[in-house]
Amino acid sequence: MAATRPQRAPITSPAAATVFSTVLTQGPVSRVEVGRRTGLSSAAVTKAARPFIEAGYLEELTSEERTGPGAGRPANPLAIKADREFFLGVKITDDDLIGVVCDLRAQVRVARHHPLTSTAVPDVVAALTSLVADLITPYRDRAHCLGVAVSGDVDQTTGVVRYSPFLRWHDVPLGDLLAEATGLAVRLENDVKALTVAEQWFGEGVGVTSFALVTVGTGIGCGLVIGGRLVTGAHGVAGELGHVPVGDDQPCHCGGTGCVEAIASTSAIVARAGMPMAEAVARARSGDPAVRAVFAEAGHAIGLALAAMANLVGPERIVVSGEGVAAYDLFEEHVRKAFTAQAFGAVADCLLILRPLPFEEWARGAAAVSIQALFRH
Incomplete structure (x- = not known):
């Protein structure tokens, strides 16, 4: 039996959701500024905010004095009560x-x-x-x-x-x-x-309408946010960058061949280098040409896949993360070179951001x- 739950955040309308999410991701922020950013009237913002304040999800902070031409009444910024x-x-x-x-x-x-x-x-x-x-x-x-x-x-x-x-x-x-x-x-x-989702609401994606998060490691994953919404696709698997074919005949666990994951995942690098990942990284950094070639091919495959994705959806930025970025120095040059060569027109200017993130x-x-x-x- 599920436990009886107390009152939850009173999100009962699109306006309420808009006001709450704006304060959640961009606050503290005044009602006037919420209206400016969302297009809602001051009355609509006030009406939407009131139930959240009463339920303990939002609070009004101490007034901020405004100075300069056109300064009016002090603003009382709205802020999330994080421990609600x-x-x-x-x-x-x-x-x-x-x-x-x-x-x-x-x-x-x-x-x-x-x-x-x-x-x-x-x-x-x-x-x-x-x-x-x-x-x-x-x-x-x-x-x-x-x-x-x-x-x-x-x-x-x-x-x-x-x-x-x-x-x-x-x-x-x-x-x-x-x-x-x-x-x-x-x-x-x-x-x-x-x-x-975490990056969209609380990280590199805040204030950005479109971006891609690409993870490199055990697998090659991709999350897409377009028009401010996470793209899932009709079957929930949109963004499967790891299974974009960029090679010839390397078999992939998915049953296909030439997938990015079959060339650039941790297991693929380990198999092609013929040694554990830590040893492969050490050998490559010490200058072993054969192992460095494995990382170069992995970087080339990732760069091609990033370019294909960017050409299709045109994100403002691409965030690269995952446990594999610990060795990113070994294939960054090849990622960027392949991406720039394959990206169409202004897509080549898409910002690539390296963002190491632990499993927490x-x-x-x-x-x-x-x-x-x-x-x-």
Whole structure:
């Protein structure tokens, strides 16, 4: 049985959602400025903000004196009360669970790891339930949502992991299993898309209408935000950059050939170099020409894929992250060279931003997905 929940954020209309999300991602900000940024009238902003203030989600800060020509009454900026509600986020890898508790602004309050000894579904559910119980204790009265980030093909609507190659899962109803085990409202999302949501609302994507987040590591992932919205596509798998074909005959786990992931993922580099990743990185940095060639080919493949994506959707910026960026110095030159050569016209000017993020940030992305659920009442 799900626990009885107290009043949630009163998002009951598009105007309410717009005002709340503006303060959440860009605040503290005055009502006048909210109106200027959203196109809403002052009366509409005031009407939308009042229930949030009454429910304890927003507060008015001390007046700011305005000076200069045209200065009027002091403004009382609206700000989020970050500790009004807390959100749990968990990133699942093939050998670890990384969990966080975030406040309403997605700031991490506590983080925990729980090693996985098995990726069998019942074992993962049991381990994740134990991790949640450990995390939630100090926040139980104000934490009702759990976001979970999983690699692969995830159906957010049904909470089903349709396919996760690294966990070797097919059609797993993980959302329902976790909701029953934890008593929390569960939001499931692909891990890269979850990280993209966190960047959109609280990172490099704030104030940007279009950007791409590309992750390099165990897989090659991509999250797209176009027109201020995360792109999922009709089947929920939009942005699968790792399976864009850029090579000839390298077999990929997806069943295709020549995929970026078959050339530039960690496992591909390890297989082609014939040694563990740490050793390959060390050998390449010491000047081993054969190993450096492996990283060069990986960088070339990534650059081609980035250019193909940028030519199609034209993002304002591309953020590159993932555990693979620890070795980015070995293929950055090749990424940029291939991207510039293949990008069409002004697309070549697209800003590439390197942003190393630990797995705790992926768990934070899962929490951000559960924060986002506030807007789907």
